Amino acid sequence: MTALQPFRTGDTPLPDIVILTHKLARDYDMGGEVVRALRGVSLQIRKNEYVAVMGPSGSGKSTFMNLIGCLDTPTAGEYWLNGQKVSDLSDDELARIRNKEIGFVFQTFNLLPRATALHNVELPLIYAGLPARERREHAARALTSVGLGDRMDHRPNELSGGQRQRVAIARALVNEPSILLADEPTGNLDSATSAELMQVFRDLHHGGQTIVMVTHEHDIAAHAARVVTLRDGVIATDQLQAA
Amino acid sequence: MPFFEALRLALQMIRAQKLKSVFSTIGVFIGVTFLIGAWSVVNGMNRYMTEKFAGTLVGVNTFHLRRSPNVNFDVQDSVWRSWRRRPRIKFADANAVTKILTVPVVTAWYSEDRGSVEYNGKVAKDITLEGATERYFDIMNLTIGDGRPFTPQESKAGTTVVVLGYDLAHKLFPDVNPIGHSVRIHGIPYRVIGVVERQGNLLGISLDKFVVAPALSPIQREVNPPGVVDALIVKANSEPEMREAMNQTEAIMRSRRHLRPRQDDNFAMETSEGVLDFWNKLSRILYAVGPGLVGIALVVGGIVIMNIMLMAVAERTREIGIRKSLGARRRDILRQFLAEATALATVGAALGIVTGVGLSVLLQAVSPLPASVSPFSIVLGVVVGGGVGVVAGVYPASRAARLDPITALRQE
Ligand SMILES: Nc1ncnc2c1ncn2[C@@H]1O[C@H](COP(=O)(O)OP(=O)(O)OP(=O)(O)O)[C@@H](O)[C@H]1O
Ligand SMILES: [Mg+2]
Numbered sequence: 001m002t003a004l005q006p007f008r009t010g011d012t013p014l015p016d017i018v019i020l021t022h023k024l025a026r027d028y029d030m031g032g033e034v035v036r037a038l039r040g041v042s043l044q045i046r047k048n049e050y051v052a053v054m055g056p057s058g059s060g061k062s063t064f065m066n067l068i069g070c071l072d073t074p075t076a077g078e079y080w081l082n083g084q085k086v087s088d089l090s091d092d093e094l095a096r097i098r099n100k101e102i103g104f105v106f107q108t109f110n111l112l113p114r115a116t117a118l119h120n121v122e123l124p125l126i127y128a129g130l131p132a133r134e135r136r137e138h139a140a141r142a143l144t145s146v147g148l149g150d151r152m153d154h155r156p157n158e159l160s161g162g163q164r165q166r167v168a169i170a171r172a173l174v175n176e177p178s179i180l181l182a183d184e185p186t187g188n189l190d191s192a193t194s195a196e197l198m199q200v201f202r203d204l205h206h207g208g209q210t211i212v213m214v215t216h217e218h219d220i221a222a223h224a225a226r227v228v229t230l231r232d233g234v235i236a237t238d239q240l241q242a243a
Numbered sequence: 244m245p246f247f248e249a250l251r252l253a254l255q256m257i258r259a260q261k262l263k264s265v266f267s268t269i270g271v272f273i274g275v276t277f278l279i280g281a282w283s284v285v286n287g288m289n290r291y292m293t294e295k296f297a298g299t300l301v302g303v304n305t306f307h308l309r310r311s312p313n314v315n316f317d318v319q320d321s322v323w324r325s326w327r328r329r330p331r332i333k334f335a336d337a338n339a340v341t342k343i344l345t346v347p348v349v350t351a352w353y354s355e356d357r358g359s360v361e362y363n364g365k366v367a368k369d370i371t372l373e374g375a376t377e378r379y380f381d382i383m384n385l386t387i388g389d390g391r392p393f394t395p396q397e398s399k400a401g402t403t404v405v406v407l408g409y410d411l412a413h414k415l416f417p418d419v420n421p422i423g424h425s426v427r428i429h430g431i432p433y434r435v436i437g438v439v440e441r442q443g444n445l446l447g448i449s450l451d452k453f454v455v456a457p458a459l460s461p462i463q464r465e466v467n468p469p470g471v472v473d474a475l476i477v478k479a480n481s482e483p484e485m486r487e488a489m490n491q492t493e494a495i496m497r498s499r500r501h502l503r504p505r506q507d508d509n510f511a512m513e514t515s516e517g518v519l520d521f522w523n524k525l526s527r528i529l530y531a532v533g534p535g536l537v538g539i540a541l542v543v544g545g546i547v548i549m550n551i552m553l554m555a556v557a558e559r560t561r562e563i564g565i566r567k568s569l570g571a572r573r574r575d576i577l578r579q580f581l582a583e584a585t586a587l588a589t590v591g592a593a594l595g596i597v598t599g600v601g602l603s604v605l606l607q608a609v610s611p612l613p614a615s616v617s618p619f620s621i622v623l624g625v626v627v628g629g630g631v632g633v634v635a636g637v638y639p640a641s642r643a644a645r646l647d648p649i650t651a652l653r654q655e
Contacts, residue, residue, distance in 0.1 A: 071568055071648045092572045099570020110565050110652065114259065126248055127570040171569070 004044045013080045018178055018210050019045040019068055024077035024087075025233075026063050037063040039233040040077065045179075045212065050205045052224035053214045060233040061214045065183045068212065069104050070094045082178055099127050103172030103180045107187035109164045111156040111171075117143060118152040121171045128175060142170040146200060162193035169200060173209075180204065182213040186220055198223045249575075249582035256583055257590060267551040268591025270544020271631055275592045275624040278537045279599025279616065284606065285529050287615035292522040302383055304485045307353075307474040307513045308332060308340065308492055329509045330500065331468075337475040340495050346479055346488040351379040352458045354466040354473040360454055361427040362415040370411055371453035372428060374462045374472075379455065380406070380439075382478045390422045390437030393457055401459030405433035409441040410451035428454065431461050447610070485514070541627060544591065545635040552584050552639035563643050564651025577644040584636025585629050592628020596621055 005014065013020040021043045028035040038060045045051055053061050066072040067079060070086060073094075079087040081101060089097070098104075111120045121139035130138070143152055146166040156164050165185060172180055182201075186194035194217075202223060205211055215221050222241070229237040257264045307313065311326035334352075341350045354374040360367045373379075377398040380387065393404050405426060412421050412435075425432040433456055442450035456462040458472065467473065477492065479485035489512050496510050556563070563576055600621075603614035 066649055069568075071652070092574075095567065095570050095572040095575075098568060104568055106652075110561075110568070112562055112565060123566065124569045127566075127572070127575060175570075 004046075007042065007044065009078070013044070013083055015083065016047050017044050017080070018047050018049075018082060019043070019212070020078075020080040021068065022078040022080075024064075024067060024079060025075050026060075026067060026072065027075045037233055038067070038074075041230070041233070041235055043228065043235065043238070045210065047178075048205070048208050048210055049226060050201075050211045050224045051213070051226045051228060052221035053212065053228050053230060054216070054218075054221055055230035055236070057216075059230040061230055062183055063233075064230065065181055065212070065214055068179075069102050069181045070097045071104070095127075099124055100175055101178050103169075103175070103177040105165070105168050105172050105180065105182040105185045107184040109156070109161075109168045109188070111164060111167055113156055116153050116155055117148060117159065117167045117170075120156070120167055121174050124171060124175045138174055139170075142174040143167070145173075146170045160193075161189050162196060165189060165193075165197060166200070169197075173204070179210045179212060182211070184214050184216065186215065186217070194220065246578065246582070249578045250586065252579055253583040253586040257586060263551070264587060264590065267548055268544070268587050268594070270540055270547045271588045271591035271628050272544070272595045272598070274537050274540030274544055274631075275595025275628050276599045276602065277540060278533075278624055278627070279596055279620050280602045280606075280614075281529070281533050281537075282620040283599070283603035283614045283616040285526055285533070286617045286620075287603070287607070287613035288522070289526060290615055291613040292519060302476070302478060302515070304480065304482055305382060305476060305478040305514070306485060306489055306492075307476050307511075308337075308496070309474045309511050309513060312511045312513050312517060313474075331471045332473070332475060332510065334470050334472065336496065336499060337472055339499060340475055340477070340492050343495050344477070344488055344491050346484050346491065348480075348484075348488050349378050349382055349478045350376075351382050351476045352376045352472045352474075353379060353476050354458065354463070354471075356466040358428065358465055360411065360415065362421075362424065365415055367411055367414050367452070369452070371408075372462060372465050373453055373455045374458040374460070374466045375455050376458050379476065382476050385442075385455075386440045387437045388440035389420070390435070392437055398457045399459065401457050401461070401463075403431065403433045403460050404436045404456065406437040406439060406455045407435055408439055408451040408453040410449050411454065412438040426454070428456070428462060429465055433460070433462075489514075537627075541631050544588070545631045548584055548587055548632060548635040549639060551587070552580060552636055553642070555583070556580065556639050556643040559643075560646060560651045560654040563646050564648050564654065567646070567648040568652060573644040576646075577640045580640035580643050581633065581636045584640065585632035588632025588635065589625065589629045592624050592631075595628065596624045599624070 007013065007020060007022050009022065021041050023040040023042055024038055025036070025040055026038040028037055041064060053064065055061050063072070067074055068081070070081075074087055077087065078085060081097065086094070086097060112123070118136070118139050121142050122135045125135040125138055140149070140152060143149060146169055148163060148166055148170065151159060151163060156167070159167065186197055189197060198220065201211060201213070211224075213224065221227050224241070226238070226240050228235060310329050310331050337350070337352055352375060356372050357369055358372045360370045377393055377395050379385070380392045387406065388409070390406070392406060393402070397404055405428075407421060407426075415421065415426060416424065421435045421438060424435050426435060427433070439451070444450055463469070477488055479488050492512060493508065497508065500509060502509065566576065600616050603616050607614045
C-alpha cells in the first residue's frame with residue numbers, strides 16, 4: 001500500500017479515498033462551557049479498508065463516527081466522502097447521503113421494536129423511493145445473506161442479540177452503501193456471538209466492503225487491517241497490522 | 244416516502260393503538276355526528292315544511308282571511324294585544340267577499356275550537372271541533388274514505404250532520420261502521436255521514452282527531468260567538484289568481500271597515516308562504532347556532548388530536564432518530580405524522596358520519612321529527628374532519644421533522 005499523500009486545505013482527495021477528514025473538529029456547547037469532543041482529526045481511508053477505531057471512553061470515537069456517518073455536522077474542518085465535500089451540505093442532501101452512501105450499525109441495534117425484521121430492513125429502501133415489491137425482494141435477500149432468511153417475520157424482541165445485530169447489518173447494507181460504520185457493534189453481545197459477527201464483517205471486507213468500526217476490545221480490533229487510536233479528540237496512533 | 248406509504252403507516256399505527264385512537268378522535272367524532280344529525284333534522288324539517296306542513300295548514304294557492312295570523316313567531320306583546328282588539332270576521336264579511344270577487348275561486352267558512360265528542364257513554368276529549376261549509380273538504384284536500392261530505396243544502400240549513408276524523412272514528416266506533424250513528428257534541432246529537440281518510444300526523448300531533456259539522460249547525464255555539472267565523476278560506480286556480488283575489492279581498496274588507504288610506508289593514512290574509520316565513524325564521528336561527536356548536540366540538544377535537552400527536556412525537560423520538568439515520572428527510576417525517584393526524588381525524592369523522600346517519604334514521608323512525616340526511620353534509624363531514632386533522636397535525640409533525648438525529652437516537 002502506498003503512503004497516503006498529506007492533504008491541505010484547497011486540495012481534493014485522490015480517487016480511491018472514500019473518507020477524508022481534514023482538521024475535523026466538533027465542540028459541544030454545554031451551557032456556556034465548551035466540550036471539545038474532537039479537536040482536529042485528519043484521516044484518509046481508502047476503498048475496501050477495514051479500520052478499527054479505538055481509544056478510551058470519552059476520547060471522541062462516537063463523535064467521529066457520527067460525523068463521518070453524516071448524522072452530525074462538524075464545528076470546523078472538512079469532510080469529504082467519495083470525493084464530495086459533505087461538511088457543508090444541506091439537511092436534505094445529508095439525508096440522501098445517509099440513505100445511499102452510509103450503512104450504520106449501532107451498539108444498541110436501533111431497530112424499530114414494533115416492526116418485523118423484514119420491515120426494519122425495508123426502511124432505507126422506503127426512503128430511497130423503491131416500489132414495494134422491489135423493496136421486499138431486496139430486503140429478503142439482505143436478510144438471507146446474513147443467515148436470517150427464516151426469521152423475516154420476527155419482531156426484534158423475538159430475536160437474540162446476535163440476530164438483532166444481523167438484522168441491523170442487513171439493514172445497513174441493503175442500499176449497498178460505500179461505507180459500513182459500526183459503533184461498538186459487539187458491545188452488547190457475548191464473545192461467541194461477537195466472533196460470529198466478526199466473521200460476517202470479515203466476509204463483507206473480502207467482498208470489497210469498506211468498514212470503519214469502533215471497539216474497546218483488542219481481540220475485536222485484531223480483525224481489522226488498520227487501527228486508529230483517538231485520545232482527547234485527536235489521533236494518537238494510526239497503524240497497519242497483519243490480518 | 245410516498246404519500247401512500249405514509250398513509251399505510253398511519254393506519255397501521257391507528258390499528259396498533261385502537262383504544263388510544265378512539266379516545267383521541269372523540270372530539271371530531273362528536274362534531275361530525277352533530278353536524279350530520281342536526282343538519283339532517285333541519286334538512287328534513289325544511290322539506291317537511293315546504294312540502295307538507297304549509298300545504299296542510301293553509302293549502303296550495305289558498306289564503307285564509309282572518310282577524311290575525313294563525314301561525315306566528317316572535318310576535319311582540321303590543322302587536323299581539325292590537326290583534327286582539329281587531330274586529331272579527333263576520334258572516335256578512337265572508338258572504339260579501341265571496342260574492343264580489345271576480346276571480347274564479349272556491350271559498351269555505353271555517354271555525355274551530357277544542358271540545359269533547361261522545362258516543363254511547365264513550366267520551367273522546369280534546370277533539371278539534373270544526374264548523375265549516377261544504378267546499379271545505381275540497382279546498383283542504385280532505386278525501387272522504389267512507390260515507391260522504393255534507394251537501395250545500397245541509398250546509399245552508401245547518402243540519403246536525405257530522406264528518407269524523409279517522410282516529411276519532413276508530414276510537415268511538417272500534418267495531419261498528421259509524422255511518423248513520425249519532426254522536427253528541429255538548430249534548431246535541433249529530434248524525435255521522437262520513438269519515439275522512441287518514442291524514443297522519445304533523446310533528447307528532449295527530450291530524451285525525453276532529454269533527455266537521457256545517458258552520459250554521461249548533462256547533463257554531465261551540466266555536467265562535469254568533470255570526471262570527473275564524474276564517475274565510477279562499478282557493479284560487481293559480482298563484483297569480485290567488486294574488487289577484489287577495490288584492491280584491493283587501494279592497495273589499497277595507498271598504499267594509501271604512502279604513503282610511505293611511506290606516507293599516509285590521510285583518511290578515513295568510514298564505515302558505517306566511518307559514519313558511521315562520522319556519523324560515525326558525526331555521527335561520529338553527530343554521531346560525533348549529534355551525535357554532537359543530538365548530539366548538541371540532542376545535543376541541545383538534546386540540547385533543549394535537550396533544551395526542553405531541554405525545555406520540557415525544558414517545559417515538561427514538562423511532563424518528565432511527566428513520567432519520569436511515570435517510571428519512573424532514574418532509575418524510577412531516578408527512579408521516581401529518582398523515583397520522585389526518586387519518587385519526589378522518590376515522591373520527593367517518594365514525595361520526597355513520598353514527599350521525601344512524602341517528603337520523605333512528606330519529607325518523609321513532610320520533611315525529613322528520614330527518615333527511617343531506618349528501619352534502621357527508622362530504623362536508625369528511626372534508627372538515629380531515630381538515631381538522633391536518634391543522635392539528637402540522638405543529639407536532641413539524642416538531643418531529645426538525646428533531647436532530649443524534650439527539651433523537653440518544654432518547655431512551
Ligand atoms: N451531545 C453531547 N453533548 C455534550 N457533550 C457530548 C455530547 N456527546 C458527546 N459529548 C462529549 O464529547 C466527548 C466525546 O464523547 P464520545 O461519545 O464521542 O466518546 P466515546 O469515545 O464514544 O466514548 P465511549 O467509549 O464511552 O463511547 C465526551 O467528553 C462526551 O461527554
Ligand atoms: Mg461511544
